[in-house]
Amino acid sequence: MNAPRQKRRPAGKAVEGHVARKRFGQNFLHDERVIAQIVASFAPIPGQSVVEIGPGLAALTKVLLPAVERLQVIELDRDLAARLPNTLAGLGELIIHEGDALKFDFTRIASSETPIRVIGNLPYNISTPLIFHLLSHSELIVDMTFMLQKEVIDRLCAGPGDSAYGRLSVMTQYRCLPEWLFDVPPEAFNPPPKVMSAIIRLTPHAALPHPCRDEKLLGEVVGTAFTMRRKTLRNALGKYPLNALESAGVNLGARPETLSVADYVAITHALLDEPT
Template sequence: MSNKPAGHKARKRFGQNFLQDQGIIRRIVRAIAPGETQHLIEIGPGLGAITEELLDLCQRLDVVELDRDLIPILRTKFFSYAEKFTIHEGDALKFDFSSLQQQDEQLRVVGNLPYNISTPLIFHLLSFADQIEDMHFMLQKEVVDRLAAQPGESAYGRLGIMAQYYCHVEPLFLVPPHAFDPAPKVDSAIVRLIPYKELPHPAKDIDKLAIVVRTAFGQRRKTLRNNLKPLLSGDEIEALGIDPGLRPERLALTDFIQISDYLSSKQL
């Protein structure tokens, strides 16, 4: 926020850029629309710009923060919310988000995610998809483009395919560099991920699907025949009704599921 404590500088190693534009903060909170009976989790609250708004609107808020120097600042700032505000010092990449779930409640996750951990953190959170109602993230626009990309688009790849397997992906709006301190060199964007209650295209083996997608995009410029050679032959790909001469970005999610289901059946 604009009332940044003296002496605390954003740390490059944590990828910190503190949100300070009040108009953007309010717009993000409106998009999240916290409910007074809901349990929210904020990843990387920083100096609490969004935290403050969320606390006034939800029943319970847990935050996960890696920078230990920020924790006393947050504790002091939100001491009056002690009954519904809990800080967890730790790395969100290793955090067990299911440990925060009470009974059968669905968690709502929000966060301004640093570029250097955004992709692995989203993959980590997808492993808790059945316990999460929705996720709202501020990310570099490039990452949001990848999450929402469709077959044939340059941004289409492993991240978007696996995110869209688990979730409906909805880009919301752009956030300009001047909304932050320090200002990043790129545009950011807000995205909403809503995990499906029932997967529209369930794979027989999700681990197998992840391997197929990762292997297919190992070298983007090469064809499926070349990239998937460790898993199956060009003739086998063709027998599935898929052209082995295509590059991986031409395939839909359902095509990758078809390949992974074939491999699962082959190994039974």
């Protein structure tokens, strides 16, 4: 005897005829006051080269496109990308890049001579890797305004000694000035997320305050240190030559979470200058 067939559960909640897909981390912003506040903070100007990541149901895009007159968007969900031309008809020139922002080559649409401004309600499940991907293109970007999980923004903005300070803080602040703008409650979305959100602005430094000669090694040093953030720096970075660490001029008895961006650059340079 065959077992009774179970009813198939929907993939997510239907919003404006579209089923929100959990695998894409879709939570659609609908609060008009929040949308107006985001656009006011972004302060778009006609003629600027603006890219929106994840336009979704176009709640923000509907306000943004007329303000800039020409807008590029990156959308992973093919169903949503197909809806955009009709939804935004007559509001301005819309250029749709269908694909994954994590894999998008921003050199296709920007250069140091024609930099872009970036805005978006980022899916929380890919926000950190996406920020790292964008940081690798920071010389092409004027600024970035994002909706993120508030916990992530706390980490982006944290300073040495803060409990939220970590690898994301150091590597972001190496390239950018982070500015928390305002919080956004769950009820501003449909379906509402289970966490508080916030808006952040990341402005790439015109000139790096603490330029590093080997940014790949810097990232390795920072990542290694914060895998053992509760240990002393001497122990956390134990795989590196002790004499090189001592020559960096930092307190090796301190914990990784107390060191500044400049301290990590100093350690990286000390390792580079260590005789082989």
